[in-house]
Amino acid sequence: MHLSETKTHLLDQVRDYHHAAQPPRPFIPGQTPIWPSGAVLDETDRTALVEAALEMRIAAGVSSRKFESAFARKMQRRKAHLTNSGSSANLLAVSALTSHVLGEQRLLPGDEVITVAAGFPTTVNPILQNGLVPVFVDVDLSTYNTTAERVQQAIGPRTRAIIIAHALGNPFPVTEIAALATEHDLFLIEDNCDAVGSTYDGKLTGTFGDFTTVSFYPAHHLTMGEGGCVLTASLELARIVESLRDWGRDCWCEPGESDKCLKRFKYQMGTLPAGYDHKYIFSHVGYNLKTTDIQAALGLTQLAKLDDFCAARRSNWRRLRAELDGLPWLILPEPTPRSDPSWFGFVLTVAPDAPFSRAELVSFLEDRQIGTRRLFAGNLTRQPAYIDQPHRVVGDLTNSDIITEHTFWVGVYPGLTEEMIDYIASSIREFVKARG
Template identity: 80%
Template structure:
């Protein structure tokens, strides 16, 4: 049987090599995506192997990935989820757990976040009945600052939840110190920044909780998937419970009585000895992933360092090529950081002889994919028209991002030739408008 499986997997790898898309790049004809997964024969074989074993629920591969990923990102615990958005929901909801006693967050409490970002960094705040406090960002880094965050903290503020913008770290050390001084929780949305560092320390290791996405656009992919990481074992236990229906039991769903105490508990007003597998200590969800996804994640994880290096290399090549170009605000790393870049952001200056839309249309006409800086100013979207929130200071730069910012790709699937075509196209357009 093992010989037959080995032959099948060898055929899968051969199939992958025989059906790889044409690698020839034709400028103006070949689409240059702003983001995407980079998948090889090992990735395809890993998925097929998991399918052959019918590992259709979370199991050994999921646990192995959690262990290896936590070690890679220097956290004690990692819990896989079905998406990065679910990871954000779990991280914020964990802070409302009764197990945190007087530190738990409650409806009406405030959470500081940025206005210019992706909705799922903010939605869990609202979904838990809390109040987002929006702060502005800096142009160029597209992150907020510790000063802005400090000014936003009020009497009801209990937590801070911010994403590292496009892989560029925010001032994580300073904001973590602020949280320690004020008794606040910090959640790092690290979905775009796996492998980035600030002050030589990995992003995702400054806060009480960190989240990651494995959507195809991100640094690693499982197709769909996400992860919550923490160094706090109590928070890890809460996250696990919330992810797994809210149950109190810590045994894996397929295990019968690994703890040897399955019928020894009395919680709530349940009768003594009630099956611990069916005692619920949180109002939870089912947000687990599967071994099919985790099997892919394991082969992807082995390539993480190479992926991060390619993102840095592509970003720098593009930055060097268009340095000094007029009418554009070029991206810059936050001081003392080393970003593992998600994208390359450009902002058209207010007095430029062209608009963002004109530049984007030109690039798209050349098959160069572009994306907006996510939602821009979230407070301007219809989804939040009736939401309760507070704004600290103004959101001038968030509005500029909404009107004049976009980004192009630097992901590992882009070649030097593609990056050079992007830069030459930008230079050609800007040069024609002087």
């Protein structure tokens, strides 16, 4: 059998295996787990992984470059650089702003970066890791995002940047905050890890700032198993990110390429001897944060399904919101005005004066196999990792504290059926009516 025929035969067997390994299973209320998030994988995904493995593409290569190009077009940015995680994407985006290449615009230790107190640690960690100072502001309940007014009040003489996540897929008022960034000559990073496909003022989130970051962890809109991406419209910023991601090297040749600039042995940098091999000249203190072609192969098949995934998230969220509307003692989520979120989850806050606690409601749902999650770290300033870290707080963090004490979320990801969504809603209604 010819090699290509052998490959075709193997991939046909992979498809058969997929259907045998994942037969349809009925939903049994109270027994079938309803996860709050998860990857939705079909035969095309499994086949892509196996095909990439057959080709032995074990490092970043053709699939990685193809995905970066396709994803940049989809997200309406000029450049996209794959990373090994969304957390690394945030690290690269913030670190790039400290690059010497930016001259007087670069961020220096002690400069301030505005962010929100209620969120995920890896939005804030790169600020501290680069010797910068996070400035925390509060958020609104129901949208779980901050406001332009809060950000405006937080701008001080050492403020140089803003990094905020679109909370659970719900856009923050990014038009207004981007305008503030322009007015005050600040960099803006959109943490878009939970919000791929969301729009604000009719524009995709991630198209307003200097950088946008994305995660491909299984919980997110697309998955590569692990992985992330940094996107930008600036070729200068993209080049810095590439250098930082690829060990800090100055060379831009892809692995396996040499002398694209036609002067590989003609550079003189630092105090190196003239003609030092450009492939081994390092212009940044960088990392190795690349991904692999096998992951990118999965990303390409996932990307083809992104619009359907986003539509399913929106549909599940609307169904759950309609079924819970008017229920007492719960603060229901609201989309930010002028936005169309591609929701990551359905967030609920138990009113502080409710006759039951979040813990009691969460326990009831978990006993019914309905998975729940906190709104990540709650008020980060109360977490042990951050208590002694340098930071500044502007205004009170009342709502961030309420989130810490009273908020959780349930899933709306595309793997959930209408039957599952209805069971989540009926379970919440049953609990509230019995306790209230």
